[in-house]
Amino acid sequence: MEGTLTARDKVGVQDFVLLDAYTSESAFLENLRKRFRENLIYTYIGTLLVSVNPYQELGIYTASQMELYQGVNFFELPPHVYAIADNAYRMMCSELNNHFILISGESGAGKTEASKKILQYFAVTCPMTQSLQIARDRLLLSIPILEAFGNAKTLRNDNSSRFGKYMDIQFDFQGIPVGGHIISYLIEKSRVVYQNHGERNFHIFYQLLAGGEVERLTSLGLEQDPHLYKYLSQGHCARESPINDKNDWKTVFNAFFVIDFTEADLENLFGIIASVLHLGNICFKEDKQGCASVPDTHEIKWIAKVICPLTVELSVYARDAMAKAIYGRTFTWLVNKINSSLVNQDFTQKTVIGLLDIYGFEVFDKNGFEQFCINYCNEKLQQLLIERTLKAEQAEYESEGIEWEPVQYFNNKIICDLVEERHRGIMSILDEECIRPGPATDLSFLEKLEEKVGKHAHFQTRKLAGPKGWKRIGWLEFRLLHYAGEVTYSTKGFLEKNNDLLYRHLKEGGMSFSAHGASSVLALFTQVLCGSQNSILRECFLVAELENRRRPPTVGTQFKNSLSSLLELLTSKEPSYIRCIKPNERKEPSKFDDFLISHQIKYLGLMEHLRVRRAGFAYRRKYEHFLQRYKSLCPDTWPHWHGPPGEGVERLIKYIGYQPQDYKLGNGLFSATKLEAYWRGALARREIKRRRWAVQIIRRFIKGFINRDKPLCPDNEEFVVLVRKNYILNLRYHVPKSVLDQSWLRPPGILENMQQKVVTSEIFRGKKDGYTDSLNQPFACSRLDEGDINPKVLQLLGSEKIQYGVPVIKYDRKGFKARQRQLLLTLRAAYVVELSKIKQKIEYSALRGVSTSSLSDGILVIHVSPGDKQQKGDAILQCDYIFEVATKLAMLIKKEHVVRVVQGR
Numbered sequence: 001m002e003g004t005l006t007a008r009d010k011v012g013v014q015d016f017v018l019l020d021a022y023t024s025e026s027a028f029l030e031n032l033r034k035r036f037r038e039n040l041i042y043t044y045i046g047t048l049l050v051s052v053n054p055y056q057e058l059g060i061y062t063a064s065q066m067e068l069y070q071g072v073n074f075f076e077l078p079p080h081v082y083a084i085a086d087n088a089y090r091m092m093c094s095e096l097n098n099h100f101i102l103i104s105g106e107s108g109a110g111k112t113e114a115s116k117k118i119l120q121y122f123a124v125t126c127p128m129t130q131s132l133q134i135a136r137d138r139l140l141l142s143i144p145i146l147e148a149f150g151n152a153k154t155l156r157n158d159n160s161s162r163f164g165k166y167m168d169i170q171f172d173f174q175g176i177p178v179g180g181h182i183i184s185y186l187i188e189k190s191r192v193v194y195q196n197h198g199e200r201n202f203h204i205f206y207q208l209l210a211g212g213e214v215e216r217l218t219s220l221g222l223e224q225d226p227h228l229y230k231y232l233s234q235g236h237c238a239r240e241s242p243i244n245d246k247n248d249w250k251t252v253f254n255a256f257f258v259i260d261f262t263e264a265d266l267e268n269l270f271g272i273i274a275s276v277l278h279l280g281n282i283c284f285k286e287d288k289q290g291c292a293s294v295p296d297t298h299e300i301k302w303i304a305k306v307i308c309p310l311t312v313e314l315s316v317y318a319r320d321a322m323a324k325a326i327y328g329r330t331f332t333w334l335v336n337k338i339n340s341s342l343v344n345q346d347f348t349q350k351t352v353i354g355l356l357d358i359y360g361f362e363v364f365d366k367n368g369f370e371q372f373c374i375n376y377c378n379e380k381l382q383q384l385l386i387e388r389t390l391k392a393e394q395a396e397y398e399s400e401g402i403e404w405e406p407v408q409y410f411n412n413k414i415i416c417d418l419v420e421e422r423h424r425g426i427m428s429i430l431d432e433e434c435i436r437p438g439p440a441t442d443l444s445f446l447e448k449l450e451e452k453v454g455k456h457a458h459f460q461t462r463k464l465a466g467p468k469g470w471k472r473i474g475w476l477e478f479r480l481l482h483y484a485g486e487v488t489y490s491t492k493g494f495l496e497k498n499n500d501l502l503y504r505h506l507k508e509g510g511m512s513f514s515a516h517g518a519s520s521v522l523a524l525f526t527q528v529l530c531g532s533q534n535s536i537l538r539e540c541f542l543v544a545e546l547e548n549r550r551r552p553p554t555v556g557t558q559f560k561n562s563l564s565s566l567l568e569l570l571t572s573k574e575p576s577y578i579r580c581i582k583p584n585e586r587k588e589p590s591k592f593d594d595f596l597i598s599h600q601i602k603y604l605g606l607m608e609h610l611r612v613r614r615a616g617f618a619y620r621r622k623y624e625h626f627l628q629r630y631k632s633l634c635p636d637t638w639p640h641w642h643g644p645p646g647e648g649v650e651r652l653i654k655y656i657g658y659q660p661q662d663y664k665l666g667n668g669l670f671s672a673t674k675l676e677a678y679w680r681g682a683l684a685r686r687e688i689k690r691r692r693w694a695v696q697i698i699r700r701f702i703k704g705f706i707n708r709d710k711p712l713c714p715d716n717e718e719f720v721v722l723v724r725k726n727y728i729l730n731l732r733y734h735v736p737k738s739v740l741d742q743s744w745l746r747p748p749g750i751l752e753n754m755q756q757k758v759v760t761s762e763i764f765r766g767k768k769d770g771y772t773d774s775l776n777q778p779f780a781c782s783r784l785d786e787g788d789i790n791p792k793v794l795q796l797l798g799s800e801k802i803q804y805g806v807p808v809i810k811y812d813r814k815g816f817k818a819r820q821r822q823l824l825l826t827l828r829a830a831y832v833v834e835l836s837k838i839k840q841k842i843e844y845s846a847l848r849g850v851s852t853s854s855l856s857d858g859i860l861v862i863h864v865s866p867g868d869k870q871q872k873g874d875a876i877l878q879c880d881y882i883f884e885v886a887t888k889l890a891m892l893i894k895k896e897h898v899v900r901v902v903q904g905r
């Protein structure tokens, strides 16, 4: 079974580093395909995990799988998301440092699922105390809430996260998850007011309508049918079969209570959700002055009374802006609220593992402002990877005096600068265009770009490209040569999306409506939002903000700033990477679309990562950390190395079999290439040793068991000691409950001896020669079987009566002397079979006592009172097991004093 499993797991290569044609994209693809066909969705590139979405349940996330990966060295088992999680966790616990796991990939590739699997892995496998269970539950249950408010059905994914998410899981010194913190990025607010055909708004709207109690809906003025709401029905798929809004509502609603939401919080929160729906249903009609009025005040009743002094077009615009702002800020409030419940109150030092589930590179037919931000984010994360794995490494080699060959890689800093540089980057140019006086349009923005960054090697427009670019770049478009490939962006909507629509335009009159109009709308917003009865809205929209004359930062700038803090956060942590791949566009299991996957291999930078992994020193660690992690591979360093760490490392790597060209020792740093190969080699050798050792142990155990009743000898010594030790350890759990409690844990067969030995000691200690030597001779259950007694002996005994193995020997006085000699000669070792068997049958009354001499002559006299008065006599036995026989007899009749030790012969 194990063999088949291993064989199955070894389809293709489990680690792309082992791929012969490691520079060939088609070999890469082929390996991925081979494995995917066998439902092996995970493959490593070194320590990076590539995951292909199977679009089906594979049964690989069970409790037993979790157990399997727990505490096991990374490369010992087939690639798995649990191995990544476990590795980060072990490193965190052993090195007491912080980690993050970056999960990227395009929409539908399986990022959120991967992050949930990791969270569940920690929840199940980490140690836990009862008082901290609540922290764990809150961490887990924050997910359905965030998904309800931040996820939506899109064409590409039925449960698409429409925001970026970074979640820190905090662990205490014992490795118990004790708290967490979530940061969200760039929620897609536009979805609140508009959805493409086949897409939906955020799940929570549909969940509330499908699952909310009738009274709740009535009090919010809502009906169950989502088609009645404009914001929910534009995509024409408000009710979708794979999504069960009613059930999801229950999950979310229960989660709210675990995460400390009060009834008032929920009332306010759903009040907001309802008012967004009502807002969407407000229609405007043009009056005689060209101003918008609201013909049907049914909806307004739920918000406020309005006679809107804007044109109909602007009113719709303002309405949607308001809905987006309300939803966006409520989402931020929600994240903050969850965070306050995840805060761990004790302020002892924590270590963290961060999970970053963030949009991957996006390249569509039409790419807008969102793709621009998302791809910029990916450039920044690639920068981080470069900084962490290449640049820093090479700089460190230099400072450590380690020889190395420079690895050629594309440093994408040049693109990051193109986007973010102050005053000169695309973001700054966009911001300037958004705030400058005079008419600014998307086209004027494009012209500014051509003027200011037109000469940049990674920037192109139709005009700059000349006739070559005409077919490929549209008039309103610009193209960036990203590290992952070219992306053409349409500037349409850039200005509008970059602006904070609600405030900037309305407040500054940027939309050129009358002063009266602007102030009235502002008054409305102030009244409705800042002065709202709804405490969440009051928290989200502060009066101070309205009064503040300063321009709030643009969306682009806010995103840039939050990215830079994220990067700061990540820079201080140890990274692990998961790259998710979507196998096909139709969400179908087992379908492997070559074209789509090749695209992702490229955009995820997998080939480059592989090249770097193969070329560079794959592994670098401080001596102490390296020793700590691998010391078990070498007997000299295991369990402890007491000398200087550098020497320990040297000893260890020599033992593992490192070749001089494959490692370098710097000042305090061990750097190695092909670590996996050595590690695996060492592990394989260790595995063989371990098996050999296990076989020996099992053999010895069986031998010990077979010989357990023999006197202590090399064959049974270990076994007996083990059984004794376990018995004594077990006694801890069975100590008598009171002084009167006479019960005692029943000893195992071979330990019944112990009890008997105590009795032997009481009878013989200090009285009979040979007692001390007898101590290490275990008593046996049987010495002699009835059948073993020589019939001749019986004859000599003058009796054919053997009662259950006990020769009842009777002599008349006359015959005694004559027979005595013979008896002594023949009755060596003659003794009873299993005394316990005959316990009830023996005629106790017949046994008057037992006598032995104080010498080690092996003579035992059993005094019997015969039933027949004529036949008086004692049995005299010579026996090699005097102590045993006498003890057992005494115990049998429950009288230790029946044994008399006579001085002399």
Ligand SMILES: Nc1ncnc2c1ncn2[C@@H]1O[C@H](COP(=O)(O)OP(=O)(O)OP(=O)(O)O)[C@@H](O)[C@H]1O
Pocket (backbone or CB within 6 Å): 053, 054, 055, 056, 057, 058, 105, 106, 107, 108, 109, 110, 111, 112, 113, 114, 157, 158, 159, 160, 161, 162, 359, 580
């Ligand atoms: N490991 C897996 N096993 C089974 N099904 C999976 C797995 N990963 C993903 N899926 C399926 O694919 C769907 C999409 O995955 P997921 O929501 O994690 O994608 P994503 O990369 O987070 O997308 P987005 O960026 O749109 O949020 C899931 O709802 C699930 O049905």
